[in-house]
Amino acid sequence: MTKYKKIVVTGASGFVAKHLRKYLSEKNIELISISRNDFKKFKNESKIISKNFTKVHYLQKIKNFDILIHLIGIGKQSVNVDYNMINVELTKNIVNLCKKAKIKKIIYISGFGVSSKSSVGYFISKYHAEKIIINSGLNYTIFRPSYIVGKDDHFTKYLKKQINHGEIIIPGSGNYHIQPIYIDDVVEIILQSIFQSKFRNKIIDLIGPNNITFKKYVKLFSKGTKTNIKKIDLEDIYHAAIINPKSDFGMDDLNIIIGNFQGNHQKLRKFTKIKFHSILELLETRRLF
Template sequence: MAKPLKIVVTGASGFIAKNLRRYLSKKNVELISISRNDFKNFQNESKIISQNYNEKNILKKIKNVDTLIHLVGVGKQSIHNDYDKINFDLTRHIVNLSKKAKIRKIIFLSGLGVSTSTSLGYFISKYNAEQQIINSGLDFTIFRPSYIIGKDDLLSKTLKKQIKRGEIIIPGSGTYSIQPIHVSDVVKLIFKSISHLPLNNKIIDLVGPDSVTFEKYVRIFSKGTNTKIRKIPLEEAYHNTIVNSKYDFGIDDLNILIGNFKGNHDKLSKLSKIKFHSVLD
């Protein structure tokens, strides 16, 4: 009888991790899930609650697992959480833990738009995290996702909040494009990347089959709600996010949204052999 897969998932209480853990549990994968916050267990899952991912609390429990899936990240800075601390320093710590625990592979979610020429603090922290993984000597798969859509995803929650207020704000022209991908496809792809050799030691755009303008996406999302849609100048949007920490968009939310970053879905489809869903449907 084949030995069941044993997988570590960090950031276990997050949106993507919840969907992934549920999927892996149904696949009878033995899970070790780590989070700073408490969470409900799935079948075949043990949990570790750790505020700082302290080696003493974790190392012995993750020895010799097959793969670590690193899903901890922050997309908005504050005085308590900055990009370098979470996206880079913690990733470096997880890489070192993985090597000490003799874990063979790391799967990491970076960001669509990350490159050597970026000037955004968020992308720089993700790029540096990628480099820690690439230079670790471990096998890896690095995905650079566009907007990941599903129940309780961040973009949908933002739009639903605006719908509840009766008005959705579109920063600028709204003609910039996004390539949303459904979380059900994301978790299948992460699972496949554990052992699917064509996905090994690669950096891959994680994007859906449809490229759609933000304005069109908003209109589809709000269809049937009688919600007013209003465009505001980018200068106004940036001013609002600078002076109001509770504004719907953060600085880098706006930078990423209007960045019009393009991903290669055809490459993803050919490498993974997965049939992807249209989020627009």
């Protein structure tokens, strides 16, 4: 195990990136983080503000870094920005950038449920991105996470917003299952993948220890607040997603939750040997609030 690593992070101002950069910085890892917009640096970190991954002015700065962690991705599309542009084509550009900069390994965050049988647009784009990485000749680790939760992920922020308005909406019955994983566990696993050779050229599902229905999750999350939980007919909520690009649930958010994807957490526990945070406990103790 080489102790000293130099890491490039893309999509630096996103939810996973912010937690990961802070964690890696605390571990004294040298970081160069790239974002479209300005952001606050951590210790041991340099920043690059750029939208461009093709004709880059910063090649020399990242040359011969050990690993690039690719955290750019979208889960909702519009006429201006679609999955192909961001999840697929931009991944191609990032792979080429790694080759030009002689970065030998890429770590990529795909999605739990992605497979060769995917029929959902978001998953299909992630599947193609995975293939680009696998066929690139670079060393890789691909993670396929379920919902990653913390205090500031999109889903948690959505629930908090709804609680402030006094009502949480549940699409359909809410009886479909989710297996969220805590952000602190995710960044610990990413750190392992930086140093441990057993992660080399692997695709790993990141699923948390508790398999709970969406309905139960929402109930526990809002416990102790005066929030009405309202089930909305799926037809109505899909209709809202189709006609309103700003609706809380996008088409693929709905496709994914209704998809009811479930996996084997024990496999991840055995592989990483980390002590996972219980999501039920985090909810009971209101640590996600």
